[in-house]
Ligand code: HEC
């Protein structure tokens with residue numbers, strides 16, 4: 001029994017009848033079937049979004065909870081992307097949870113320090129994404145080793161309204177293009193790096 005399922009079982013035991021039943025633990029095996037089509041883009045290293053051109057984000061080693069947040073945002077169009085919308089719109093919450101644990105694979109083990117010198121603009125980011133890019137809550141994305149051009153695209157998407165997120169809109173409002181480039185370069189260089197889902201499919205984790 002994993003720590004999470006033990007906690008869920010404990011929750012059930014103390015909740016007793018009449019209380020809401022906690023959600024079932026996600027099922028990575030079921031996620032593997034659902035995730036087959038996702039590998040066509042996320043499982044190919046350095047695959048590109050066609051227009052505008054930027055790398056398809058790495059999902060291996062990402063927080064599974066964040067992947068669910070992202071899929072819900074595509075479904076509701078809070079986050080505009082036609083391909084991802086058509087995938088997410090047909091998924092139930094359970095589908096999203098199962099596919100997320102499968103695609104994320106094993107949690108990354110932090111190395112305990114940042115790589116290189118943090119740009120000044122990153123000081124406010126560390127409160128949520130850590131100095132090493134590791135999201136401090138499961139709903140906060142890991143940025144470590146993510147594709148640099150995807151990070152630039154994501155930071156600009158909050159400013160343009162393509163991604164509607166109140167927190168990140170506020171965080172990016174005052175950033176210059178130079179800040180965005182420095183931040184993306186810095187986080188893309190952090191270790192351990194996220195990976196393509198080909199690695200998580202083959203090994204269950206990002207390769208060293
Ligand atoms: C045709 C290529 C393609 C396929 C197939 C595809 N994706 Fe994506 N996915 C993308 C692109 C491109 C993005 C980045 C979109 C953006 O800029 O928001 C993305 C983004 C995501 C994100 C957000 C990651 C982040 O860091 O915020 C998640 C989660 C995701 N995809 C999950 C899936 C799942 C689950 C499937 C299968 C059901 C899937 N994708 C299939 C191309 C694809």
Ligand code: HEC
Nearest residue numbers: 121124125127128140141151154155163165167168171183
């Ligand atoms: C108060 C917490 C908080 C702070 C501070 C913060 N972020 Fe975020 N960040 C988030 C959350 C939550 C999300 C997910 C938002 C969403 O769903 O689009 C996010 C998303 C992102 C993403 C998108 C990742 C992906 O995979 O698509 C990037 C890039 C990012 N943040 C960079 C930064 C940078 C750079 C800073 C500092 C300038 C910063 N963040 C400050 C909470 C924070």
